[in-house]
Every structure is written in C-alpha cells, then in structure tokens.
Amino acid sequence: GSLEGKREQKSYKALLEDPMLKFSGLYQETCSDLYVTCQVFAEGKPLALPVRTSYKAFSTRWNWNEWLKLPVKYPDLPRNAQVALTIWDVYGPGKAIPVGGTTVSLFGKYGMFRQGMHDLKVWPNVEADGSEPTKTPGRTSSTVSEDQMSRLAKLTKSHRQGHMVKVDWLDRLTFREIEMINEREKRSSNFMYLMIEFRCVKCDDKEYGIVYYEKDGDESSPILTSPEIVKIPDPQMSMENLVESKHHKLARSLRSGPSDHDLKPNATTRDQLNIIVSYPPTKQLTYEEQDLVWKFRYYLTHQEKALTKFLKCVNWDLPQEAKQALELLGKWKPMDVEDSLELLSSHFTNPTVRRYAVARLQQADDEDLLMYLLQLVQALKYENFDDIKNGLEPSKRDSQGSMSETMTTSGSNASEIDSSQIMSPIPPVSSPPLTSKTKELAENENLDVSHTIYLV
Structure with a gap:
C-alpha cells in the first residue's frame, strides 16, 4: 500500500506550546518514517491483536509494498467485520502520534470479501475507529470528486470480475486515464488517501471470490411482535412436596x-x-x-x-x-x-x-x-x-x-x-337476676x- 497527499503542518502557536513537534517527522525535509497498524473489529470489539508494517526508510513518497497477515481465519470472520488502519509517526523516545486513520469493511454489500486496489480516505490526527457505525469511514461520497473516484472504482471492479468485454489496447489506455483522474482528484482535495490491496484468491490459475456463508442463514426466523401469554397447567403445583414433608416428619x-x-x-x-x-x-x-x-x-x-x-x-x-x-x-x-x-x-x-x-x-x-x-x-x-x-x-x-x-380450687399461681x-x-362471668328496668x-x-x- 501507499499513502498519498500532503500532511498539514502545525501552526507556530502549537510549536511554542509543544517544542517537541519541531523534531517530529512532520518537519523533516524528506518523508518521515511512518508505519501502519492494522486490526480487525466486529461490533466495536477487536477480534485479534493489531499487526504493523516493518520499518522502511522513505525518500520521496510513502510506499510500503508489504503484505500484512491478519491473525484471523476466513471462517472466523463475522459478516460485519471491518479492518481499522492507523498511520503513526514517531514523536519522541518511545512515543508515537497518529497521522490519521481509516476504516473499511471486509465484506461488500452482497457478502463478498473485498479484492483488488482500494483508495481509502484518511481522517487526520485521529486513530481508526472500529465501532459501528465508524467515525473514520474510508469509503465516502460527500463531495463531487469522491463521487467521481467511487464511480471509477466500481467500473474497475466490474471489469476485474469479467462483467465487461476485455480489450487489451483499450484497457491500457483506460486504466492510465483512470489513474490520472484519481491523482488529480486527490491533489485537489485536502485529505490524504491510503491505497491498499486485498489479495485475490487463486486456484489452478483461476481467481475465486470468497463469499460469506452461514448455515441456515437464508432462513427467516419468526419473531412475535406482540408476545402471547401461554398458560401451561401444572398438576403438581398445589400438591404436597413429599421430600419436604418427609424431612419435616423426621425433624419433628x-x-x-x-x-x-x-x-x-x-x-x-x-x-x-x-x-x-x-x-x-x-x-x-x-x-x-x-x-x-x-x-x-x-x-x-x-x-x-x-x-x-x-x-x-x-x-x-x-x-x-x-x-x-x-x-x-x-x-x-x-x-x-x-x-x-x-x-x-x-x-x-x-x-x-x-x-x-x-x-x-x-x-x-x-x-x-x-x-x-x-x-x-x-x-x-x-x-x-x-x-x-x-x-x-x-x-x-x-x-x-x-x-x-375445679380450676379455682386447684390453687394455681x-x-x-x-x-x-x-x-x-x-x-x-356470673351476674345477679335482672329486673324489668x-x-x-x-x-x-x-x-x-x-x-x-x-x-x-
């Protein structure tokens, strides 16, 4: 993957408040030594420990060209699993600050695992949010340029999946033009973009797609909107408990x-x-x-x-x-x-x-x-x-x-x-005979x- 865009430098007031910023990678003449951490989330909870890229010295652009192996198997991924990518810069001894973060779901709208290249929008100065819904979505269409890039990405995906007729000489010209349009749109925006690639699954030189499957997942489960109270007769409810009765008789x-x-x-x-x-x-x-x-x-x-x-x-x-x-x-x-x-x-x-x-x-x-x-x-x-x-x-x-x-003559106290x-x-109580009055x-x-x- 690679990172494209320009990092915005801090103001002079921020430098006065924190002089250590002068020695961070933000003020280096060349590209600073950035690294990326990747972690899988589902329903706001991490599914595994994060993995990170290895150290690499950059000269003119941030380009890692490194495959990251996530510590989660495909069968263990839930349908709403998403990967959170955070870009870090060295700030001081044993300390790092986030350059930005982005989040993308691992499965598409129809339950297919993502494949190929993806340009993700990087939200500056924050870590990637793994909650649902996420606060750092990588795939957005809030502006006209992002709509254009999203439309071209969908067309590229359709071509890769074989939904379009492939013509070699025309495809080369088209993809070159798409790259130029994406570069122009990225430069005109104030955001940074992280380009990542999901590995394609091949078997006998033939590509296959990974589809989310759950046993009996298509069957609809009936849900009662208004629950009914069911009375179940219990013939032993009012009967004597033989165990308690026997214990009572033995105790007494x-x-x-x-x-x-x-x-x-x-x-x-x-x-x-x-x-x-x-x-x-x-x-x-x-x-x-x-x-x-x-x-x-x-x-x-x-x-x-x-x-x-x-x-x-x-x-x-x-x-x-x-x-x-x-x-x-x-x-x-x-x-x-x-x-x-x-x-x-x-x-x-x-x-x-x-x-x-x-x-x-x-x-x-x-x-x-x-x-x-x-x-x-x-x-x-x-x-x-x-x-x-x-x-x-x-x-x-x-x-x-x-x-x-007999009670009175017994002499009891x-x-x-x-x-x-x-x-x-x-x-x-004895009483005298009553007169008429x-x-x-x-x-x-x-x-x-x-x-x-x-x-x-």
Whole structure:
C-alpha cells in the first residue's frame, strides 16, 4: 500500500506550546518514517491483536509494498467485520502520534470479501475507529470528486470480475486515464488517501471470490411482535412436596424428643437464635429457621419472647406435633401481656393457643386493656362464633361452671399458667337476676355493643 497527499503542518502557536513537534517527522525535509497498524473489529470489539508494517526508510513518497497477515481465519470472520488502519509517526523516545486513520469493511454489500486496489480516505490526527457505525469511514461520497473516484472504482471492479468485454489496447489506455483522474482528484482535495490491496484468491490459475456463508442463514426466523401469554397447567403445583414433608416428619419425630431436652446451642447458634427471636411479628421464618427453633425448643422455654416464634414453627395439622406444642406451652415462661395480642391474630387458629392469650390478658389491669381495645375488637373477626354460641347454651353453662370451680380450687399461681387451665374453656362471668328496668338497660347496652362491633 501507499499513502498519498500532503500532511498539514502545525501552526507556530502549537510549536511554542509543544517544542517537541519541531523534531517530529512532520518537519523533516524528506518523508518521515511512518508505519501502519492494522486490526480487525466486529461490533466495536477487536477480534485479534493489531499487526504493523516493518520499518522502511522513505525518500520521496510513502510506499510500503508489504503484505500484512491478519491473525484471523476466513471462517472466523463475522459478516460485519471491518479492518481499522492507523498511520503513526514517531514523536519522541518511545512515543508515537497518529497521522490519521481509516476504516473499511471486509465484506461488500452482497457478502463478498473485498479484492483488488482500494483508495481509502484518511481522517487526520485521529486513530481508526472500529465501532459501528465508524467515525473514520474510508469509503465516502460527500463531495463531487469522491463521487467521481467511487464511480471509477466500481467500473474497475466490474471489469476485474469479467462483467465487461476485455480489450487489451483499450484497457491500457483506460486504466492510465483512470489513474490520472484519481491523482488529480486527490491533489485537489485536502485529505490524504491510503491505497491498499486485498489479495485475490487463486486456484489452478483461476481467481475465486470468497463469499460469506452461514448455515441456515437464508432462513427467516419468526419473531412475535406482540408476545402471547401461554398458560401451561401444572398438576403438581398445589400438591404436597413429599421430600419436604418427609424431612419435616423426621425433624419433628417423637424419637428426637428425649434427646432434645439437654440440647444446648453453641455461641454461633445462640446468636442466630437471638436474631430469630428479635424478628418483628410480620417476618416469615424460613424452613431452616423453623427447624432450628424446634430443635432448641426446650432451651428457649426460659425466654418469653420466643414463644410466638415457637408457635409459628408448629404444623397444627399433625396431631402428634400439636400435642407436643401444647404440652410445652404450659411449661413455657409466661409471656408479656402486650406480646399475647399476637396470638389473637389470624396466624394462630388453634383454640387452645387463643385461650392462652386470653388467660394472659386476664392478668392485666383494666386500664392496660383499654390501651389494647382496638386490637381486641379486631381480633373478634378471627374467632369461631359457633364455639362461642355453643359455650353460652344453658346445658353447657353448668358444665363450664363446674370446670371453672375445679380450676379455682386447684390453687394455681396467677403468674404461672398450667396446661390444664389452657385446655379448659373460659368460665362465664356470673351476674345477679335482672329486673324489668335492668333488662331494658342491658338490652340498650347490648345494642350499643353490637353497633360498635359492626362499625369497627
């Protein structure tokens, strides 16, 4: 390849700012020692390391006449591959500055690898840009002269490919005239042009063209402009996971009960248990955290804050597991009154657990209960009113009264609640016989209470 055109020298102000420019190749009397680097890009990313021309001393023109072998095979080149050529000049010890850069695609419009001579426009003082679209295109038609050169290049390509009748004496005259026109157009423009040649492929003295080929590349792939949501039924979606169920039964087995009495956590496990206990009520425990709380349930019986976390770990659908939990509930350290409100939420449907919460609330003063009145009214919608109505029937009221007498005569302490007390229903409050006037007042009060509950 060769470089044609005149390099524009820097201004006197640039020399004052950078005195090293005086010693660069730009101010030499003869042609400076330029070299060219070549690198293949695709979609703005380099495909291989750059290669460069060897050193050559120039006298009157820059002419390398050297073949550069790119470290990329033809089958590895993508369709949008392009080669970036940058011309460099020595600026100082171990430093070079770009004279200009140009970029050209390796495949033509119809997917054929380029062949023959090509004049590429050099963009001054910049490196070749390998992005897509490139900022340093070598083939442009922005001016009339470039349109003329591009038209002659297309005609030369058609003649080389055999699309024109070849006449030797006329071809020699035509190509000589084309060279003169190109020289004249290049001199009239302010740009430099780099002439490069792509090697022609020959086999048995016959030229062949390299065409980009991709297997099944001509087939069109269907693309949905508006994607449709397809519902695929999964018959196992709502079914029980047998692996998790078996693991749960093994972890909560009755055989591990006696061995869990003496379990003590180490420092790491103790810190993890403290973190679990400090979780807010809305925090959902993972399966691993639930198994950990169940494993050290006897160790946690001395922490009143851990009771709600333990009850969340219980699978109340399993009778044996629910029985263990209720037995351990009577041995647990009594929880605070304000914490018992959580047991009246929708997460706890077991009636024994809810009676435990009511029993803890009975230990509070009336002034404290007024503070939780809104939460208590909200908890009514989670109660089973059928059980409440059945408990208020006259036939069952006597049995509840006898059970309440046994509870009061048991001599249990108010601060410690036994499991037998939790299992028994709450005794009704006895009242004196009502007169006609008191009946009217009672009916009015009941009407007000019913309206209050309805409004809430």
